[in-house]
Amino acid sequence: MLDTTDAALVRELQRDGRVSYQRLSELLGISREAARARVQRLLQHGEVRIVGIVPPAVAGIEAVAHVSLDVSGPSGPVAAVAAGRRATSFVSCTAGPHGVIAEVRVADAAALEREFAALRAAPGVRGLEVFRCAELVRDAYSPEVAGVRPGPPPVLDEADRRLLGLLQLDGRASFAALAERIGLSQPATRARVLRLLEVGAVHVTGLVESRALGVREAAGVGLGVLGPVRAVAEAAAALPGVNYVATGYGRFDVVCGLDAPDRSALLTGLEAVRGLPGVGRSESWFHLGIVKESYTYDLPIR
Structure with missing residues (x-):
C-alpha cells in the first residue's frame, strides 16, 4: 500500500504524467529532490508506469x-x-x-x-x-469527463505517429530523448508533443499497480x-x-x-x-x- 504522500503524488501523475518535479514539490509540500526520489522509487518497483494513452479513434480503432x-x-x-x-x-x-x-x-x-x-x-x-x-x-x-463527446480525431503526420508510439512506452521521456529518436530538433519536438497533448491525441498518465x-x-x-x-x-x-x-x-x-x-x-x-x-x-x-x-x-x- 502507498503512504499518504505517495498516494497524493500518484494522483498528480494520473492527472498529468509529465508534471515536473518542481510542480510536484509545490503541490505536495516536499522538496524537489524528495519528489524525484519518490517517483523514481515507484517506477523502479513497478508500482507505477508513466505511459501515453492514445484514444482508440486517434489510433484508427473504429x-x-x-x-x-x-x-x-x-x-x-x-x-x-x-x-x-x-x-x-x-x-x-x-x-x-x-x-x-x-x-x-x-x-x-x-x-x-x-x-x-x-x-x-x-x-x-x-x-x-x-x-x-x-x-x-x-x-x-x-x-x-462523462457527458463530453470528443471531436473528430486530429490529423497526424509520420513524426506525430512516431512520437505517440514512443510516448505509449515512456510518457515521461525527455524532449531531448524524443527529438533524437524522431530526428527533429528539441524545440520542434517539444512543440509537437505539447500540440498532441492539447488536441487530445494522447493523455500521459500514471498507471498504478x-x-x-x-x-x-x-x-x-x-x-x-x-x-x-x-x-x-x-x-x-x-x-x-x-x-x-x-x-x-x-x-x-x-x-x-x-x-x-x-x-x-x-x-x-x-x-x-x-x-x-x-x-x-x-x-x-x-x-x-x-x-x-x-x-x-x-x-x-x-
Missing part, C-alpha cells in the same frame, strides 16, 4: 466489442489464447455465466469478424456472446435499459469505483467495469449501478484473474 466466451473445461488455456491476440485489450477469467471475458479493439467490422472467428476456433470454446460497443463513455485511464492502491476486487456488469441509454451510461460513469462504461447493442445496452478495495465495497458499487434510474435488468461477473490489460496500439508509419 470497432470495439466486449466478448463473453462460453468455455468447456478450464478457462486458463482459453484466456491465454485470447490474451495472445494482438487485438485484445483486456482478458479475464471470471466467475459468472461465462468462463472468459475479452475486449477486442480493431480497425473495422471485417477485422472484428476475423477476431471472432479466431476466438471461436480456440480449443475449449463452445461459443461467443458479443456486445458491440457503440460508444466508450468512460474508457480505462481516459481523462474525458492495483494492489499498490489497495484495489483487490474487480467486476463487470451488463445493463438492460428502459428509456434513454446515454443518460444511464453517464450516471454510471459518475459513480465511485466505476472505471469503464460503454453503450452498444447485443445482449446489453450498457456494460460497466468496477473495482474496489474489498468484496463489501465491490457489492456497494454493484448495487449503486443496479439501482440507477432506467436500469431494467442487470447481469454481473466477478474477475477472478485478469490475464491481460493493455491499451497501447500499433501506430504504423504511412
